[in-house]
Amino acid sequence: MPEPTTFNSQLSTPFKACLFDLDGVIVDTAVYHYKAWKQLANELGFDFTEEQNEHLKGINRIKSLELILGWGGLQKSDAEIQVLATRKNEWYVEMINAMKPDEILAGSRELLEDLRTAGIKIALGSASKNSSIILKKTRLADLFDAIVDGNVVGESKPHPAVFLKGAELLHVNPEECIVFEDAVSGVQAGKAGGMKVVGIGTKEVLKDADLVVSGLHEITIEKLKKL
Ligand code: BG6
Ligand code: MG
Secondary structure, three states: OOOOOOOOOOOOOOOEEEOOOOEOOOHHHHHHHHHHHHHHHHOOOOOOOOOHHHOOOOHHHHHHHHHHHHOOEEEEEEHHHHHHHHHHHHHHHHHOOOHHHHHHHHOHHHHHHHHHHHEEEEEOOOOOOOOHHHHHHOOOOOHHEEEEOOOOOOOOOOOOOHHHHHHHOOOOOOOHEEEEEOOOHHHHHHOOOOOOOEEEEEOOOOOOEEEEEHHHOOOOHHHHOOO
16 A cells, blocks of 8 residues: 655755855845955055945955956056955954854844755855854854855856855755845856846846845745745
8 A cells, every 4th residue: 555645845845955145145244245345445545335346246255356456446466466365354254253143134044944844955155265154153054954165166156156066965956946145146146057046135236036035034935936
């Protein structure tokens, strides 16, 4: 006699995995990046706007610095770029080392826990090389099945590598994944990887996302099923 069919929440969702960007999606570290880069630019004798800062989101450290130096009309050698990037990172690390678990953005922990309960796999897909500090300080590390960050993948978003690696580590196909992103480059990376993308921010900025919300507190598994 075959076993009677029991309800399995894992089978009831059309997606099998969620891939989360970190900065600006789960924690508000995008603000710390902005502060530290601004401080560096100011020391170099120029400033840049919040609108320009949008272009830095999702972009790795060295590429971000190259963009900023371009805005200031400055040219630096590779060795000087390394020194400046390290300086910015020291300020940034000082800020994230002071983070507390209550700095997690609204709804993040709840959504991660709900997804786990539903049997949906979870990976981090971040360009940051500092993700382990942030996950430790906010006590979120245990909620992830795989961590893909700037230490694992070299290509910067909008290249899809960071999310494709996440899907691979979770043993799911890209089309079975939903990406959560606050950066234009990150939304593009998810779409380039063949995934559904939830944008965290505004529709005006995150034009290519399949759904845009102001934060993870607006997300439920029911909403994700409709994507
Ligand atoms: C991304 C941020 O998550 O990580 C970018 O959106 C940042 O702003 C990038 O430049 C790299 O971060 P880190 O921590 O390695 O300097
Ligand atoms: Mg981000």
